[in-house]
Amino acid sequence: MIELRNIKKYYKMGDNVVKALDDVSLKVEDGEFVTIIGPSGSGKSTLMNIIGCLDKATSGSYLIDGIEVSNYTENQLAYLRNKKMGFIFQGFNLLQNLSAYENVDLPLIYQGLSLSERKERVNKSLKLVGMSERMKHKPSELSGGQQQRVAIARALATMPMYILADEPTGNLDSVTGEEIMKILKNLNKNGTTVIIITHNDDIAKLSRRVVRIHDGKIESDIVNENIKSYGDSIDESLEDNSFDSCDENSQIQIEENPKLKEKQEQIEILDNKDNDEKLKEDMDSDKIKPVKTVPIKRKKDLSEKKVLVKSKKSSRKEEL
């Protein structure tokens, strides 16, 4: 569960203060599917970045599974991000010189997983999003919708507790956008909490819970049972067509994912209080190094992408 209490994020711009988030309180239970909607500049990405531990609030309290993380160091936040968060962005953020397979594999390399574990996860994730047939393709050889599927597979492969998607359908036509929503809804059925940001009402309609944000404040927070059934009927109507047409051999049947459950159990163990104390101690004593995260969208992180590619080569050498 995540809980924001009275979160403020202020930016000083010369003499002005931009209140990107102005006293936001929000609780999201495990397994929810939530859409955050608001006009451009309303604070959606700022909110997502705080939820995803990519950024820190100016003030307020942020709890993940009851643990206060607002005072965590950058290293601790990086660790949390790696353990719990999967990101999907409007611009897909795939590395252009890597194949679909390699893009999904990359964060797993940084998680230090074995080759066989990685292979299993990459293949399974690509299959879940209907991209098995195109795993060797580079992003430039894929449509926008296909690239976003790969980006979802990349998030999925790390088995996150939370999938955070900032305008995931923003660059896609409405039919492709609905397909992406369907994939995200199916992930949610598997138990992953999904939080989506959009400025598009049609996308928000597919979500049971819709949080509306305006000028950095939450305007409304509505759970609508009708929206839920509408969303479910959309799921059914998409069931047999769009994915098969994209990937004939891949059945988009979402199976129970035992690994996800296992991962959640591991995380639960990690998150009890003693372990959390231990985590802090280990981090302070440098026993745990922050793992490099998947490439993220902010401009200042472009340098990180370069580092990722470089280190990837070196870690491959180590394997060989």
Ligand SMILES: Nc1ncnc2c1ncn2[C@@H]1O[C@H](COP(=O)(O)OP(=O)(O)O)[C@@H](O)[C@H]1O
């Ligand atoms: N790094 C920053 N420095 C200054 N102002 C910022 C920064 N990031 C966001 N803002 C401002 O905060 C407000 C909310 O931005 P953002 O969260 O990106 O909105 P949205 O994602 O809803 O379009 C906007 O007024 C934006 O200009």
Ligand SMILES: [Mg+2]
């Ligand atoms: Mg934004």
